Amino acid sequence: MNYLINTFMIPKSNKHLLAFIALSLLLISCGTPAIVSTPIENIDTIPLKSITLSEAQLQNWNTADLVLDTIPGMSVNRAYSDLIKDKKGQTVIVGVIDSGVDIEHEDLDDVIWTNPNEIKGNGKDDDQNGYIDDIHGWNFLGDAENENLEYTRIIKKLKPKYAGKNLASVSESDKEEYQTYIQAKAEYEEKYQEAIANKNQYEQILGMATPSHGAVSKALGKEDYTLKELMAVKADTPTMQQNIAFLSQMYGFLENGEKIPDLIKNLNEGIEHFDEQLKYDINLDFDGRKIVGDNVDDINDVNYGNNNVMGPNPEKKGIKHGTHVSGIIAAERNNGKGVNGIAQNVKIMAIRAVPNGDEYDKDIALAIRYAVNNGAKVINASFGKYYSTHSDWVRDAIKYAGEKDVLIVNAAGNEGIDLDQKEVYPNDQTSTLQEVSDNFITIGALNYEYGSNLVADFSNYGKSNVDAFAPGVKIWATTPNNTYEYLQGTSMAAPAVSGVAAMIRSYYPTLKASEVKQILMTSGLTTNATVVVGGEPTSTNKFTELSKSGKMVNLYNALILADKMSK
Numbered sequence: 001m002n003y004l005i006n007t008f009m010i011p012k013s014n015k016h017l018l019a020f021i022a023l024s025l026l027l028i029s030c031g032t033p034a035i036v037s038t039p040i041e042n043i044d045t046i047p048l049k050s051i052t053l054s055e056a057q058l059q060n061w062n063t064a065d066l067v068l069d070t071i072p073g074m075s076v077n078r079a080y081s082d083l084i085k086d087k088k089g090q091t092v093i094v095g096v097i098d099s100g101v102d103i104e105h106e107d108l109d110d111v112i113w114t115n116p117n118e119i120k121g122n123g124k125d126d127d128q129n130g131y132i133d134d135i136h137g138w139n140f141l142g143d144a145e146n147e148n149l150e151y152t153r154i155i156k157k158l159k160p161k162y163a164g165k166n167l168a169s170v171s172e173s174d175k176e177e178y179q180t181y182i183q184a185k186a187e188y189e190e191k192y193q194e195a196i197a198n199k200n201q202y203e204q205i206l207g208m209a210t211p212s213h214g215a216v217s218k219a220l221g222k223e224d225y226t227l228k229e230l231m232a233v234k235a236d237t238p239t240m241q242q243n244i245a246f247l248s249q250m251y252g253f254l255e256n257g258e259k260i261p262d263l264i265k266n267l268n269e270g271i272e273h274f275d276e277q278l279k280y281d282i283n284l285d286f287d288g289r290k291i292v293g294d295n296v297d298d299i300n301d302v303n304y305g306n307n308n309v310m311g312p313n314p315e316k317k318g319i320k321h322g323t324h325v326s327g328i329i330a331a332e333r334n335n336g337k338g339v340n341g342i343a344q345n346v347k348i349m350a351i352r353a354v355p356n357g358d359e360y361d362k363d364i365a366l367a368i369r370y371a372v373n374n375g376a377k378v379i380n381a382s383f384g385k386y387y388s389t390h391s392d393w394v395r396d397a398i399k400y401a402g403e404k405d406v407l408i409v410n411a412a413g414n415e416g417i418d419l420d421q422k423e424v425y426p427n428d429q430t431s432t433l434q435e436v437s438d439n440f441i442t443i444g445a446l447n448y449e450y451g452s453n454l455v456a457d458f459s460n461y462g463k464s465n466v467d468a469f470a471p472g473v474k475i476w477a478t479t480p481n482n483t484y485e486y487l488q489g490t491s492m493a494a495p496a497v498s499g500v501a502a503m504i505r506s507y508y509p510t511l512k513a514s515e516v517k518q519i520l521m522t523s524g525l526t527t528n529a530t531v532v533v534g535g536e537p538t539s540t541n542k543f544t545e546l547s548k549s550g551k552m553v554n555l556y557n558a559l560i561l562a563d564k565m566s567k
Contacts, residue, residue: 053448055257058486059339061448062328062471062496065556066525072446072454073471074496075556076342079503083559089345089506094329094498095137095371095379097364098322100311101350102480103136105323107331107338112136113347115374129373133307137350138370140305140363143312146280147288147357149191150387151184156284157389158184184387192282199274206267209250212243213260224259227251255474281357288355296360299393309350316480318356324487325382326350327478328495329502338484339477342499342555345506349376354383361390364426368397372404377505377513380498381426382411382491388425395436398428402437407505407513409498411490412444412460416534419462427465438514441521445472445493446552454527454543457535459490461546468521469546470496470553500555508562515565523561524551 053061057071064073093113103112115135117127125132148156158181162170170178217223219233219240230248235241250263280286289296294304311319326348331341349371353363364383371379379401388394401408413424419442428440444466445456456473460466472493479485497520504516511519527543544550 052257058257058448058474059476062475063340063342071448072525072552073448074342074500074552075554079556079559083556084503084507087507089503090509091345091347092343092378092502092506093347093349093374093376094343094502095349095351095367095376096322096326096329096495097351097353097367097371097379097381098325098383099354099356100139100309100319100322100352101137101326101348102310102316102319102323102478103350104310105327105478105480106482107335107478107484108323108326108348110332110335111330111341111346111348113349129370130302131305131307131370134374135307137307137309137352138305138367139308139311139352140367141311141352141355142292142305144288144292145312145318145356146276146286147355147359148283148286149281150358150385150389151187152282152284153358154180154184154387154389155188180387187387188282191277195274195277195282199271199278202267202270202274205250206264206271208246209260209264209267212246213264215240215243216247216260223261226259230260276356288357289360294362296362297390299362299365299390302366309352311352319352320479320485320487321382321491322350322352322354323480324475324477324485325380325491325495327484328475328492329380329499331478342496343502343506346499346502349374358385358387359383361388361393361425365390365393365397368394368401368408372401372406377406378498378501379406379408380495381408382489382494384411384413384424384426386422386424391425391427394426395428395430398426398440399437402439402513405513406439407501407516408440409494409501410440410442411494412442412462412466414445414458414489414491415460416458416536417460418533419460419465421462424460424465429465438517441467441497441517443467443490443494443497443553444469444547445488445490446470447473452530452532452537452540454529455531455533455546456488456490456493457532458488459493461533461541463545464548466547467517468497468524468549468551468553469493470500472496497553500553500558503555504558504562507559508566510566511562516562519558519561519565520553521549521551523557524549524554525557526551 061071062073063076064071065075065078066072068078113136118133118135119126120135121133131138162178162181216230216233220229230244233244235244247260254263292304295301310316327339327341329341330343330346330348331339333340333344351367351371353359353367368379398408428435428437430436444461445459446469447453447456470493472490473488474486475488475492476484476486501516504519529543530540531543533539533541
């Protein structure tokens with residue numbers, strides 16, 4: 001399931017001052033002075049920004065520097081200007097396992113990987129890698145777009161075996177499977193009722209917002225009005241009084257700079273989301289996989305899919321997520337269009353394996369192996385789920401990637417929960433909590449506002465099972481058909497880190513995947529502040545206790561440490 005949430009009802013920050021700490025690292029170059037990261041004793045005294053970000057600042061906040069801009073980005077611009085402006089790096093292939101990528105996008109078309117050993121359109125497997133005409137990657141979903149969630153598939157698969165039974169009536173060897181079935185049923189019932197209730201609630205709000213907005217827009221002669229303009233409207237009827245009161249209340253749920261048309265857009269997107277949940281995700285009668293034609297329970301059944309990495313929809317619907325992720329990593333820099341990606345010297349290998357719904361373990365395992373076997377040195381995995389029927393296949397693929405020196409950057413998830421208490425897939429841990437490999441890093445999401453809301457209210461966390469944090473709230477990047485949008489989620493935080501990892505691998509290619517992971521975790525900024533977790537004001541913890549490293553990934557410091565470790 002795509003780790004992506006709509007921009008709606010994000011809590012405001014109290015903008016308290018935070019105490020940020022940076023490692024004191026050195027970058028030593030022959031004949032040049034040492035470049036030193038922010039000293040640990042000075043960082044606490046920096047006055048942090050407490051004003052609303054401008055649109056330009058917001059569109060680039062993930063690249064900002066805490067010291068120079070007083071915005072908690074990853075010091076990307078500072079790294080380019082101070083550390084690598086005169087250096088040349090090697091090309092790094094980043095595999096994006098996702099919903100598909102618009103490889104024709106104006107800000108991506110020059111950074112898309114092309115298979116050098118494949119002849120386009122000849123219908124042959126020229127490089128004999130098992131995939132015919134895989135020019136820019138592979139589409140493991142074929143023409144499929146929508147899918148059940150994993151617990152829905154589990155119910156459908158196990159219901160004939162366990163319907164009407166209780167724990168006492170199943171054999172000892174089946175008890176674990178039966179428990180999974182019961183848990184899946186409980187989850188299904190909860191999510192089904194939740195989807196219906198949420199859809200109804202959004203429809204009710206929209207039903208009030210639309211006529212109220214229409215009336216106020218007519219009175220003002222404009223749709224894009226501010227709260228101040230709204231409150232100045234003459235309320236000469238009880239209906240207009242209600243319209244103004246309702247819309248002014250709605251302004252309290254909008255982020256800085258958003259107006260009522262944004263609210264209506266978000267409501268419509270929310271209704272569409274819950275409608276799709278009911279039609280596909282939790283519909284026991286829906287089978288999205290049948291048109292693919294493979295056996296999802298046979299890892300050796302590999303002759304399926306096609307080379308259309310943009311998916312089957314001619315309007316490119318369904319590939320927004322993967323296109324956005326790709327733009328965060330490597331949108332063409334300094335071309336005067338849209339956005340600058342975090343990394344230069346990158347080629348995006350597009351691998352379509354994440355449907356609208358939960359991904360299949362088989363597709364993910366094969367997608368990881370495809371990326372590894374075709375030269376990727378970093379793999380971005382902005383997806384996840386809480387049930388898995390073949391997690392061993394994915395862990396074997398993660399281990400294989402580790403053996404081939406490939407780093408996998410994984411999104412932590414958007415449910416605002418502690419992953420030390422609830423397992424998420426994919427992960428790199430066995431049932432005994434032992435890591436199968438040291439090439440897998442899990443990333444939570446940061447907010448651009450300071451104070452107690454530094455951690456995104458939706459972000460999962462975990463002292464043992466989340467490794468670090470990166471910007472993930474309101475990220476501006478590429479979307480299909482030469483468009484750009486703000487999206488948010490740990491899905492946006494992971495590719496930011498993939499971009500940093502690609503930069504390290506580009507300029508310091510002798511460093512191993514495990515060393516890159518170590519650098520990402522060690523070199524970041526941290527804070528001793530107490531922050532809200534899970535979006536609940538009463539639930540707080542020290543930022544240092546929310547991940548294994550207690551750090552925010554920082555490109556500037558990462559390159560400094562990479563230089564030191566490479567010598």
